[in-house]
Amino acid sequence: MLKHWQSHQEYLHFLHEAKIHFDSSQRKRLSSEFASARDKLRLLDLDPVMVHLAPFYSTTGRPALNQPQIIRSLTLMLHLGVTSLTRWLNHLASDDLLAFLIGCSPSSLPPLGSYFDFIDRLWLRNPAFERLGRKDLFPAHKNLKPSKKPSKGEKLPNRHSGITEIIATQAVSRNEFPFHYEKLLQELFRLTALLPSLHAGLIPSDGLVLSGDGTCVHTHSFPYGHKVCSCSENGIRVCSCPRHYSDPDAAWGWDSDLNCFYFGHTLYMLSSHNDRYCVDLPLHFHFFDARRHDSVSGIVSLKEFRALNPDIPVRDLCLDSAHDNYPTYQLCKTWEIRPFIDLNSKSGRPKSIPDFIRIDPDGTPVCQAGYRMVYWGFCSKRSRCKWRCPVACKKVKDCSCRDSCSSSPYGRCIYTKPEWDIRLYTPVPRGTTEYKNIYKNRTSCERVNDRVLNDYQLHNMKIHTKKRYSFFLWLIGTNIHLDAQLKKLRLQATA
Structure with missing residues (x-):
């Protein structure tokens, strides 16, 4: 009590x-x-x-x-x-x-x-199922290290085909996902950090530009467990007896930055950037299995954030190419969020786009001479985007196809329809100045990750299990918000 x-x-x-x-x-x-x-x-x-x-x-x-x-x-x-x-x-x-x-x-x-x-x-999991005691044992082969490495700069693929579409569908139909053990910590984070920053004007209440990304957290735990049997005393060096694991939640994942496997967890965070005060704020956190793909983690995190913070509407969502999949775009359309997602270079040309239109990898129409055409706005009456000749718009000085292309001084126009492909033709067209300026906010993820892992030394804390990591991340995130609030007060005092 x-x-x-x-x-x-x-x-x-x-x-x-x-x-x-x-x-x-x-x-x-x-x-x-x-x-x-x-x-x-x-x-x-x-x-x-x-x-x-x-x-x-x-x-x-x-x-x-x-x-x-x-x-x-x-x-x-x-x-x-x-x-x-x-x-x-x-x-x-x-x-x-x-x-x-x-x-x-x-x-x-x-x-x-x-x-x-x-x-x-503060951890909502039933203690009877945690199995963290010295007498709680697991198989010796529980954490076998994978042998096949991805290519340099790439991430591990999804373990289950079609899982992203399943999770996106459940994000709409479910009230919440199961096994949400950190929910109370996320609610406390809202009370100690998000709401004070919202009232201080550090988080916009009229439409948030949200960025998401996952980062690797290396746990300070031996991946192969600790023997509790007497085999070594009897001269048996290699045995398959059950062992104790100090972090049974941890698993092997792939660190694409270091280009190696790591043992630990994946921390997925949603963050935002305040341009006026030059601060980056964590808005949501969740520790996932190290093998979990960011495309799945991003959908779960976005669902949780919206449920926990109905008074903070999300206007734009900035993600990297790991999230470039149709279920994520469809989910953004359902929730009326404008997606800004980097394209995966492995994806080809969609079959829904007419063959007579030549496009760049990002969906921008290309003229006869090979120049990218200029976006000229959205025609709401016909629900299509207008693209004009780059020479007529004075983006290109001269063109070898000027006479054969169009005799009109207005130049040739091409129209694209968003319904052709929601991935390529987003509400804010790719390649435009507005798109580039908004997508710059995604770098706030890297800066927030650096503050959490290095400035507040989460990587140096000798802790185990998602429970401990989640608890300390609540307070680290609160510290970062308090730093931003103090910075605003000091700037106002010197203004």
């Missing part, structure tokens, strides 16, 4: 009262070494979290104490770059200033067990 939750106003009052009793050296450290940490924690309002978490605590029994202090503690730990929870608790115990910053007196710090109990409570 929740006996007492320190409200945000109580926390601010606690900081003010504690500061009176600080000596000169502590005040100096607070205004220099911990100034950004203090400002960040003062912004972090955890009152909505209490209302949301109350149903997940019993109304009887031993009360759970210092729950908001645990959240502030871990937020501060990540802000200061500490990657070990045990080491962090030692820092708290030896530095009174850190204890006061999280809202605790040095004598009432939460013990290590309270942290792990809090982490376990």
Whole structure:
């Protein structure tokens, strides 16, 4: 049960009262070494979290104490770059200033067990099915490393033919996908990060440009498990006895950047870029199987984001060529989202386009001389796109086919219809200035990935299982949003 939750106003009052009793050296450290940490924690309002978490605590029994202090503690730990929870608790115990910053007196710090109990409570999977104990064993051949490598720069193909179409269909027909164990963490992320940034104007409420991408997370776990049998003591070096795996959720995946197999998980995130304040914000996270293709992960993540955030409408969706498939385009059309998806070079010319029209790989009509024609707008009456001669539009100085092509000074026109192919003929035509400017937002994915994995050192944290990774990603994402909110306040103060 929740006996007492320190409200945000109580926390601010606690900081003010504690500061009176600080000596000169502590005040100096607070205004220099911990100034950004203090400002960040003062912004972090955890009152909505209490209302949301109350149903997940019993109304009887031993009360759970210092729950908001645990959240502030871990937020501060990540802000200061500490990657070990045990080491962090030692820092708290030896530095009174850190204890006061999280809202605790040095004598009432939460013990290590309270942290792990809090982490376990927020994971919605039944603990009886987790199988993480030392007595929970799996076959010795559970994680055999694949032998066949993809070509350089390529990703692993989908394991199941037609799975993307199945998932896209279920995204429309289902209320939610099963096994959504991180749902509570995603809801808390909305309360601690998305809504404050939305109210601060960092996330647009009238139409969001959303970008999605997956990244490899290498787990700190031995892929072949740990022997618990006595075979080695009896002189048997190689055996097939069941073993203990510290991260049974992890699997072998392909890292196309490093061009090698890795053991771990795939982190798929949706993000956005705020051009006015030059900040990149994570908006949704989900850890998938390392073998899962991004085309499937993207559909699941988009479905979850829309369900969790009905007040943040998605206008545009920017994705890489791994998502270039017809079910994704059809899903965007159903949800009235404009897709900006890089084309897969392996896809050929669609048969639905008339043979008399010559096109570039991105669907842009090409004239007799081989020049790309100029997009001239959408004709709503006939539901078709108009393309004009590049010479007549002064995009090309001269053309050898000028006389034989068209005698009109307006130049030859060609029309294409979106219904010919929803993949090539998107609502915003490919190759246009508008398309290129919007698609530039997709690079926010790489910058957010870098902040999560390197700046906040998720890759250096010696943790296992999706439960731990998802929990810490909630707080890392919250830190990134708090950084953006502080940046906006500082820019406004100096304006």
